[in-house]
Amino acid sequence: MPQNLLDFDLEGLTAWFTELGEKPFRARQVFHWVHQAGVADFAQMTDIAKSLREKLQQHATVTPPAVNFAHTSADGTRKWLFDVGVANGIETVFIPEEDRGTLCVSSQVGCALECTFCSTGRQGFNRNLTVAEIIGQLWVAHHGLRGEVNRTTGEISDRPVTNVVMMGMGEPLANLENVVTALDIMLDDHAYGLSRRRVTVSTSGLVPAMDRLAERCPVALAVSLHAPNDALRDQIVPINKKYPLTELMAACRRYLVHAPRDFITFEYVMLAGVNDSAEHARQLVELARAVPCKFNLIPFNPFPDSGYEKPRAEAMRIFREILQDAGYVVTTRKTRGDDIDAACGQLAGKVADKSGRVMKRIHKEAA
Ligand code: SAH
Ligand code: SF4
Numbered sequence: 001m002p003q004n005l006l007d008f009d010l011e012g013l014t015a016w017f018t019e020l021g022e023k024p025f026r027a028r029q030v031f032h033w034v035h036q037a038g039v040a041d042f043a044q045m046t047d048i049a050k051s052l053r054e055k056l057q058q059h060a061t062v063t064p065p066a067v068n069f070a071h072t073s074a075d076g077t078r079k080w081l082f083d084v085g086v087a088n089g090i091e092t093v094f095i096p097e098e099d100r101g102t103l104c105v106s107s108q109v110g111c112a113l114e115c116t117f118c119s120t121g122r123q124g125f126n127r128n129l130t131v132a133e134i135i136g137q138l139w140v141a142h143h144g145l146r147g148e149v150n151r152t153t154g155e156i157s158d159r160p161v162t163n164v165v166m167m168g169m170g171e172p173l174a175n176l177e178n179v180v181t182a183l184d185i186m187l188d189d190h191a192y193g194l195s196r197r198r199v200t201v202s203t204s205g206l207v208p209a210m211d212r213l214a215e216r217c218p219v220a221l222a223v224s225l226h227a228p229n230d231a232l233r234d235q236i237v238p239i240n241k242k243y244p245l246t247e248l249m250a251a252c253r254r255y256l257v258h259a260p261r262d263f264i265t266f267e268y269v270m271l272a273g274v275n276d277s278a279e280h281a282r283q284l285v286e287l288a289r290a291v292p293c294k295f296n297l298i299p300f301n302p303f304p305d306s307g308y309e310k311p312r313a314e315a316m317r318i319f320r321e322i323l324q325d326a327g328y329v330v331t332t333r334k335t336r337g338d339d340i341d342a343a344c345g346q347l348a349g350k351v352a353d354k355s356g357r358v359m360k361r362i363h364k365e366a367a
Contacts, residue, residue: 003016003061004060005030005062006034006063006132006135007131007132009131009184009188010028010185010190012181013027013030014027014028017030020055022052022055026052029045029047029048035191038142040061040062041062042060042062043057063136064132064133064136065082065084065136066083067080067081067140068083076150077094077096078093078096079093080137080141082137082140084109085109087350088109088126088352090106090137090168091106092106092137092140094145094160094161096150098153101160102161102165103163103164103165104168105138105164105166106134107129107172107174107175107178107179108171108172108174109129110126111169111170112125113237113239114238115204115236115238116238116307117236119306120351123350123351124353124354125354126354126355129175131181134179135186137168138164138182138186141161142192145160145161146158161192162198163199163200165199165200166201167200169351171204171206172201172202173210174209176213179201183217186199187199187217187219195260196220196260197219197220197261199219200219200222201220202223202224202267203224204223205223205237206239206243207247211251211255214257214258214259215258218255218258218259219260220265222264222265222267223264225284226275227275228275229283229287230244230245233245236271236274236275249287249290252293253290263292264293265294266293266294268296268298269300270311270315271308272309272310274308276311276319278322294328294330296333297319297320297330297331299316
Protein backbone atom coordinates (compact mmCIF):
# COMPACT_ATOMS: atom_id res chain seq x y z
CA MET A 1 0.00 0.00 0.00
CA PRO A 2 1.40 3.42 -0.88
CA GLN A 3 1.75 5.78 2.07
CA ASN A 4 -0.75 8.65 2.13
CA LEU A 5 1.41 11.69 2.90
CA LEU A 6 -1.61 13.55 4.32
CA ASP A 7 -1.29 11.24 7.33
CA PHE A 8 1.96 12.92 8.43
CA ASP A 9 2.80 16.10 10.26
CA LEU A 10 6.25 17.49 9.39
CA GLU A 11 7.95 15.38 12.04
CA GLY A 12 6.31 12.21 10.77
CA LEU A 13 7.06 13.05 7.16
CA THR A 14 10.71 13.73 8.01
CA ALA A 15 10.99 10.36 9.75
CA TRP A 16 9.39 8.64 6.76
CA PHE A 17 11.81 10.41 4.37
CA THR A 18 14.74 9.30 6.52
CA GLU A 19 13.58 5.70 6.19
CA LEU A 20 13.49 6.26 2.46
CA GLY A 21 17.11 7.48 2.64
CA GLU A 22 16.17 11.10 1.94
CA LYS A 23 17.28 14.29 3.70
CA PRO A 24 14.98 16.19 6.10
CA PHE A 25 14.89 19.33 3.90
CA ARG A 26 13.34 17.24 1.13
CA ALA A 27 10.50 16.37 3.48
CA ARG A 28 10.00 20.07 4.15
CA GLN A 29 9.88 20.83 0.42
CA VAL A 30 7.27 18.17 -0.20
CA PHE A 31 5.29 19.32 2.85
CA HIS A 32 5.19 22.84 1.30
CA TRP A 33 4.04 21.48 -2.03
CA VAL A 34 1.28 19.44 -0.46
CA HIS A 35 -0.11 21.87 2.12
CA GLN A 36 0.89 25.32 0.89
CA ALA A 37 0.61 24.82 -2.84
CA GLY A 38 -2.14 22.20 -2.70
CA VAL A 39 -0.33 19.94 -5.14
CA ALA A 40 -1.13 16.22 -4.98
CA ASP A 41 0.72 15.14 -8.11
CA PHE A 42 4.42 14.50 -7.48
CA ALA A 43 5.20 15.18 -11.16
CA GLN A 44 4.26 18.84 -10.58
CA MET A 45 6.73 19.30 -7.71
CA THR A 46 9.22 20.91 -10.02
CA ASP A 47 12.07 21.70 -7.62
CA ILE A 48 12.28 18.07 -6.46
CA ALA A 49 14.84 15.84 -8.18
CA LYS A 50 13.29 13.60 -10.78
CA SER A 51 14.62 10.48 -9.08
CA LEU A 52 12.88 11.41 -5.83
CA ARG A 53 9.66 12.26 -7.64
CA GLU A 54 9.71 8.81 -9.18
CA LYS A 55 10.39 7.21 -5.82
CA LEU A 56 7.45 9.09 -4.33
CA GLN A 57 5.20 8.04 -7.18
CA GLN A 58 6.08 4.45 -6.37
CA HIS A 59 5.67 4.58 -2.61
CA ALA A 60 3.30 7.44 -1.78
CA THR A 61 0.11 9.30 -2.62
CA VAL A 62 -1.56 12.52 -1.50
CA THR A 63 -5.17 11.43 -1.12
CA PRO A 64 -7.82 13.49 0.67
CA PRO A 65 -11.25 11.91 1.23
CA ALA A 66 -13.34 11.93 -1.95
CA VAL A 67 -15.92 14.71 -2.25
CA ASN A 68 -19.40 13.29 -2.82
CA PHE A 69 -20.90 16.69 -3.34
CA ALA A 70 -20.36 20.33 -2.52
CA HIS A 71 -23.15 22.87 -2.01
CA THR A 72 -23.08 26.62 -1.71
CA SER A 73 -25.76 28.41 0.26
CA ALA A 74 -27.28 31.76 -0.73
CA ASP A 75 -25.26 33.43 2.05
CA GLY A 76 -21.96 31.95 0.80
CA THR A 77 -21.79 29.13 3.35
CA ARG A 78 -20.29 26.08 1.68
CA LYS A 79 -20.80 22.46 2.61
CA TRP A 80 -18.93 19.36 1.46
CA LEU A 81 -20.02 15.79 1.94
CA PHE A 82 -17.03 13.48 1.94
CA ASP A 83 -17.15 9.80 1.20
CA VAL A 84 -15.37 7.91 3.96
CA GLY A 85 -16.21 4.34 3.09
CA VAL A 86 -19.18 2.10 2.58
CA ALA A 87 -22.40 3.84 3.58
CA ASN A 88 -20.49 6.49 5.52
CA GLY A 89 -20.21 10.21 4.95
CA ILE A 90 -18.89 13.14 6.93
CA GLU A 91 -19.51 16.81 6.47
CA THR A 92 -17.42 19.94 6.51
CA VAL A 93 -18.73 23.49 6.43
CA PHE A 94 -17.09 26.79 5.49
CA ILE A 95 -18.60 29.98 6.88
CA PRO A 96 -17.27 33.18 5.30
CA GLU A 97 -17.54 36.38 7.30
CA GLU A 98 -16.16 39.84 6.78
CA ASP A 99 -13.07 39.44 8.91
CA ARG A 100 -12.58 35.67 8.84
CA GLY A 101 -13.38 32.37 7.19
CA THR A 102 -14.25 29.53 9.54
CA LEU A 103 -14.07 25.87 8.63
CA CYS A 104 -16.07 23.43 10.73
CA VAL A 105 -14.24 20.09 10.65
CA SER A 106 -15.38 16.55 11.58
CA SER A 107 -13.27 14.17 13.67
CA GLN A 108 -15.19 10.86 13.67
CA VAL A 109 -17.75 8.97 11.63
CA GLY A 110 -20.64 9.25 14.07
CA CYS A 111 -20.15 9.64 17.79
CA ALA A 112 -20.43 7.23 20.69
CA LEU A 113 -21.41 9.79 23.31
CA GLU A 114 -25.15 9.84 22.62
CA CYS A 115 -26.07 13.40 23.56
CA THR A 116 -29.83 13.25 23.22
CA PHE A 117 -30.31 16.42 21.11
CA CYS A 118 -27.54 15.62 18.60
CA SER A 119 -28.24 14.10 15.25
CA THR A 120 -24.73 12.62 15.03
CA GLY A 121 -25.08 11.05 18.48
CA ARG A 122 -28.38 9.48 17.48
CA GLN A 123 -26.79 7.75 14.53
CA GLY A 124 -24.24 5.82 16.56
CA PHE A 125 -20.53 5.39 16.04
CA ASN A 126 -18.59 3.85 13.19
CA ARG A 127 -14.92 4.80 13.51
CA ASN A 128 -12.31 7.49 14.08
CA LEU A 129 -11.21 9.54 11.11
CA THR A 130 -7.58 9.17 10.09
CA VAL A 131 -5.21 12.16 10.12
CA ALA A 132 -5.49 12.29 6.31
CA GLU A 133 -9.28 12.42 6.53
CA ILE A 134 -9.21 15.21 9.12
CA ILE A 135 -6.53 17.40 7.51
CA GLY A 136 -7.91 16.42 4.09
CA GLN A 137 -11.07 18.42 4.89
CA LEU A 138 -8.94 21.55 5.33
CA TRP A 139 -6.82 20.69 2.30
CA VAL A 140 -9.88 20.38 0.04
CA ALA A 141 -11.59 23.49 1.43
CA HIS A 142 -8.52 25.72 1.55
CA HIS A 143 -7.21 24.90 -1.90
CA GLY A 144 -10.70 24.69 -3.41
CA LEU A 145 -11.67 28.14 -2.13
CA ARG A 146 -8.42 29.91 -2.96
CA GLY A 147 -8.84 32.34 -5.78
CA GLU A 148 -12.63 32.43 -5.41
CA VAL A 149 -14.48 35.65 -4.70
CA ASN A 150 -15.62 35.92 -1.07
CA ARG A 151 -19.33 36.70 -1.27
CA THR A 152 -19.26 38.69 1.93
CA THR A 153 -16.35 40.97 1.10
CA GLY A 154 -16.16 40.67 -2.68
CA GLU A 155 -12.42 40.04 -2.32
CA ILE A 156 -10.31 37.23 -3.64
CA SER A 157 -8.42 35.72 -0.77
CA ASP A 158 -5.26 33.69 -0.82
CA ARG A 159 -6.03 32.52 2.71
CA PRO A 160 -9.75 31.78 2.71
CA VAL A 161 -9.68 29.66 5.88
CA THR A 162 -8.46 31.71 8.85
CA ASN A 163 -10.20 29.73 11.62
CA VAL A 164 -10.89 26.08 12.25
CA VAL A 165 -13.47 24.76 14.70
CA MET A 166 -13.58 21.05 15.49
CA MET A 167 -17.36 21.15 15.72
CA GLY A 168 -18.46 18.88 12.91
CA MET A 169 -19.30 15.23 13.40
CA GLY A 170 -17.76 13.40 16.31
CA GLU A 171 -16.03 14.04 19.62
CA PRO A 172 -12.50 15.27 18.78
CA LEU A 173 -11.06 14.30 22.16
CA ALA A 174 -12.22 10.70 21.67
CA ASN A 175 -9.85 10.62 18.67
CA LEU A 176 -7.07 12.52 20.39
CA GLU A 177 -3.95 11.15 18.65
CA ASN A 178 -5.19 11.77 15.13
CA VAL A 179 -6.73 15.11 16.06
CA VAL A 180 -3.47 16.31 17.67
CA THR A 181 -1.44 15.39 14.57
CA ALA A 182 -3.98 17.17 12.35
CA LEU A 183 -3.83 20.22 14.66
CA ASP A 184 -0.02 20.21 14.41
CA ILE A 185 -0.35 20.46 10.63
CA MET A 186 -2.93 23.25 10.84
CA LEU A 187 -0.63 25.29 13.10
CA ASP A 188 2.65 24.57 11.29
CA ASP A 189 4.07 27.59 9.44
CA HIS A 190 5.33 25.16 6.80
CA ALA A 191 1.67 24.23 6.16
CA TYR A 192 -1.38 26.39 7.02
CA GLY A 193 0.21 28.51 9.76
CA LEU A 194 -3.06 29.04 11.63
CA SER A 195 -2.83 30.78 14.97
CA ARG A 196 -3.52 28.62 18.06
CA ARG A 197 -6.10 31.16 19.07
CA ARG A 198 -7.97 30.60 15.84
CA VAL A 199 -8.17 26.84 16.11
CA THR A 200 -10.85 25.61 18.49
CA VAL A 201 -11.49 22.13 19.78
CA SER A 202 -15.02 21.56 21.03
CA THR A 203 -15.59 18.81 23.58
CA SER A 204 -18.53 17.45 25.50
CA GLY A 205 -16.17 17.13 28.46
CA LEU A 206 -13.77 14.17 28.29
CA VAL A 207 -11.81 15.30 31.32
CA PRO A 208 -8.60 13.19 31.03
CA ALA A 209 -8.31 14.00 27.32
CA MET A 210 -8.68 17.72 28.09
CA ASP A 211 -5.54 17.45 30.22
CA ARG A 212 -3.74 15.58 27.46
CA LEU A 213 -4.71 18.19 24.88
CA ALA A 214 -3.33 20.89 27.16
CA GLU A 215 0.02 19.09 27.23
CA ARG A 216 0.17 18.06 23.62
CA CYS A 217 -1.35 20.91 21.65
CA PRO A 218 -3.09 23.67 23.56
CA VAL A 219 -5.51 25.40 21.21
CA ALA A 220 -8.65 27.37 22.04
CA LEU A 221 -11.20 25.23 23.88
CA ALA A 222 -14.97 25.16 23.72
CA VAL A 223 -16.86 23.00 26.20
CA SER A 224 -20.38 21.82 25.50
CA LEU A 225 -22.09 22.50 28.80
CA HIS A 226 -25.80 22.51 27.87
CA ALA A 227 -27.02 22.18 31.46
CA PRO A 228 -26.28 24.03 34.72
CA ASN A 229 -26.60 21.04 37.08
CA ASP A 230 -25.64 17.36 37.12
CA ALA A 231 -29.19 16.02 37.25
CA LEU A 232 -30.10 17.65 33.93
CA ARG A 233 -26.71 17.20 32.32
CA ASP A 234 -26.73 13.48 33.14
CA GLN A 235 -29.85 13.24 31.02
CA ILE A 236 -28.87 15.20 27.94
CA VAL A 237 -25.06 14.81 27.89
CA PRO A 238 -24.65 11.25 29.27
CA ILE A 239 -20.83 11.50 29.53
CA ASN A 240 -21.60 13.74 32.52
CA LYS A 241 -22.26 10.61 34.57
CA LYS A 242 -18.59 9.74 34.15
CA TYR A 243 -17.17 13.27 34.41
CA PRO A 244 -19.62 15.40 36.41
CA LEU A 245 -19.63 19.18 36.52
CA THR A 246 -17.23 19.69 39.45
CA GLU A 247 -14.60 17.62 37.64
CA LEU A 248 -15.32 19.33 34.34
CA MET A 249 -15.00 22.80 35.85
CA ALA A 250 -11.71 21.83 37.52
CA ALA A 251 -10.42 20.50 34.16
CA CYS A 252 -11.37 23.81 32.51
CA ARG A 253 -9.33 25.70 35.07
CA ARG A 254 -6.33 23.41 34.54
CA TYR A 255 -6.67 23.86 30.78
CA LEU A 256 -6.54 27.63 31.06
CA VAL A 257 -3.01 27.44 32.46
CA HIS A 258 -1.86 26.27 29.00
CA ALA A 259 -4.53 27.76 26.73
CA PRO A 260 -3.74 30.40 24.12
CA ARG A 261 -6.78 32.37 25.28
CA ASP A 262 -7.63 33.36 28.81
CA PHE A 263 -11.17 32.03 28.71
CA ILE A 264 -13.09 28.87 27.89
CA THR A 265 -16.08 29.12 25.57
CA PHE A 266 -19.10 27.39 27.05
CA GLU A 267 -21.52 26.19 24.42
CA TYR A 268 -25.13 25.91 25.47
CA VAL A 269 -27.74 24.42 23.16
CA MET A 270 -31.10 25.96 24.01
CA LEU A 271 -33.80 23.27 24.14
CA ALA A 272 -37.32 24.64 24.63
CA GLY A 273 -38.73 23.75 28.02
CA VAL A 274 -35.72 21.61 28.92
CA ASN A 275 -32.78 23.87 29.82
CA ASP A 276 -33.87 27.37 28.75
CA SER A 277 -35.60 28.83 31.81
CA ALA A 278 -34.52 31.87 33.82
CA GLU A 279 -33.75 29.55 36.73
CA HIS A 280 -31.38 27.55 34.53
CA ALA A 281 -29.65 30.77 33.54
CA ARG A 282 -29.25 31.78 37.20
CA GLN A 283 -27.77 28.38 38.08
CA LEU A 284 -25.41 28.73 35.14
CA VAL A 285 -24.21 32.11 36.40
CA GLU A 286 -23.22 30.45 39.70
CA LEU A 287 -21.66 27.38 38.11
CA ALA A 288 -19.50 29.41 35.73
CA ARG A 289 -18.09 31.72 38.39
CA ALA A 290 -15.28 29.24 38.92
CA VAL A 291 -13.97 29.53 35.34
CA PRO A 292 -13.10 32.59 33.21
CA CYS A 293 -15.43 32.04 30.27
CA LYS A 294 -17.66 33.31 27.52
CA PHE A 295 -20.98 31.82 26.53
CA ASN A 296 -22.16 30.75 23.12
CA LEU A 297 -25.90 30.13 23.07
CA ILE A 298 -26.97 27.86 20.24
CA PRO A 299 -30.65 27.61 19.37
CA PHE A 300 -31.48 23.93 18.93
CA ASN A 301 -31.40 22.86 15.31
CA PRO A 302 -34.31 20.50 14.80
CA PHE A 303 -34.03 17.19 12.97
CA PRO A 304 -36.71 14.55 12.35
CA ASP A 305 -37.95 12.70 15.46
CA SER A 306 -35.57 14.61 17.73
CA GLY A 307 -38.23 15.08 20.39
CA TYR A 308 -36.93 18.59 21.06
CA GLU A 309 -38.01 22.03 19.98
CA LYS A 310 -36.31 25.32 19.24
CA PRO A 311 -36.43 27.83 22.09
CA ARG A 312 -38.77 30.80 21.83
CA ALA A 313 -37.00 34.08 20.99
CA GLU A 314 -38.27 35.53 24.27
CA ALA A 315 -36.74 32.69 26.30
CA MET A 316 -33.42 33.17 24.52
CA ARG A 317 -33.50 36.90 25.23
CA ILE A 318 -34.21 36.50 28.95
CA PHE A 319 -31.59 33.76 29.30
CA ARG A 320 -28.99 35.88 27.52
CA GLU A 321 -29.76 38.95 29.61
CA ILE A 322 -29.37 37.08 32.90
CA LEU A 323 -25.89 35.98 31.82
CA GLN A 324 -25.00 39.43 30.52
CA ASP A 325 -26.23 41.17 33.65
CA ALA A 326 -23.94 38.88 35.64
CA GLY A 327 -21.05 40.22 33.57
CA TYR A 328 -20.56 37.44 31.01
CA VAL A 329 -19.87 37.95 27.33
CA VAL A 330 -22.56 36.08 25.41
CA THR A 331 -22.75 35.35 21.71
CA THR A 332 -25.75 33.79 20.07
CA ARG A 333 -24.90 31.56 17.19
CA LYS A 334 -26.26 32.90 13.96
CA THR A 335 -27.91 30.34 11.79
CA ARG A 336 -26.03 30.33 8.55
CA GLY A 337 -26.42 28.11 5.57
CA ASP A 338 -29.89 27.01 6.67
CA ASP A 339 -30.92 26.37 3.10
CA ILE A 340 -28.26 23.68 2.72
CA ASP A 341 -28.63 22.16 6.22
CA ALA A 342 -25.19 23.43 7.11
CA ALA A 343 -26.22 24.62 10.53
CA CYS A 344 -24.75 23.23 13.70
CA GLY A 345 -26.01 19.83 14.77
CA GLN A 346 -27.24 19.21 11.26
CA LEU A 347 -23.83 18.04 10.17
CA ALA A 348 -25.38 14.66 10.16
CA GLY A 349 -23.52 12.99 7.34
CA LYS A 350 -24.26 9.30 7.06
CA VAL A 351 -23.19 6.76 9.62
CA ALA A 352 -23.33 3.01 9.32
CA ASP A 353 -23.33 2.22 13.04
CA LYS A 354 -20.67 -0.40 13.71
CA SER A 355 -21.14 -0.51 17.43
CA GLY A 356 -24.68 -1.84 17.20
CA ARG A 357 -25.78 0.75 19.72
CA VAL A 358 -28.48 2.18 17.53
CA MET A 359 -30.23 -1.19 17.28
CA LYS A 360 -29.79 -1.76 21.02
CA ARG A 361 -31.35 1.59 21.73
CA ILE A 362 -34.28 0.97 19.42
CA HIS A 363 -34.93 -2.35 21.19
CA LYS A 364 -34.62 -0.67 24.57
CA GLU A 365 -37.01 2.08 23.60
CA ALA A 366 -39.47 -0.46 22.21
CA ALA A 367 -39.32 -2.44 25.45
N1 SAH B 1 -18.53 16.50 20.06
C1 SAH B 1 -18.15 17.85 20.26
C2 SAH B 1 -18.07 18.66 18.98
C3 SAH B 1 -19.10 18.44 17.91
S1 SAH B 1 -20.70 19.04 18.19
C4 SAH B 1 -19.06 18.51 21.26
O1 SAH B 1 -20.08 17.94 21.60
O2 SAH B 1 -18.73 19.60 21.72
C5 SAH B 1 -20.53 20.82 18.08
C6 SAH B 1 -21.59 21.56 18.91
O3 SAH B 1 -22.89 21.40 18.32
C7 SAH B 1 -21.69 21.03 20.32
O4 SAH B 1 -21.78 22.09 21.24
C8 SAH B 1 -22.99 20.27 20.26
O5 SAH B 1 -23.56 20.08 21.52
C9 SAH B 1 -23.84 21.12 19.34
N2 SAH B 1 -25.01 20.45 18.81
C10 SAH B 1 -25.21 19.14 18.59
N3 SAH B 1 -26.44 18.91 18.11
C11 SAH B 1 -27.06 20.10 18.02
C12 SAH B 1 -28.35 20.52 17.59
N4 SAH B 1 -29.25 19.66 17.13
N5 SAH B 1 -28.64 21.83 17.64
C13 SAH B 1 -27.72 22.72 18.06
N6 SAH B 1 -26.49 22.39 18.47
C14 SAH B 1 -26.15 21.10 18.46
FE1 SF4 C 1 -21.03 13.50 20.14
FE2 SF4 C 1 -20.79 16.16 20.37
FE3 SF4 C 1 -23.01 15.05 19.32
FE4 SF4 C 1 -22.53 14.78 21.92
S1 SF4 C 1 -22.93 16.70 20.80
S2 SF4 C 1 -23.20 13.14 20.53
S3 SF4 C 1 -20.32 14.59 21.93
S4 SF4 C 1 -20.97 15.00 18.46
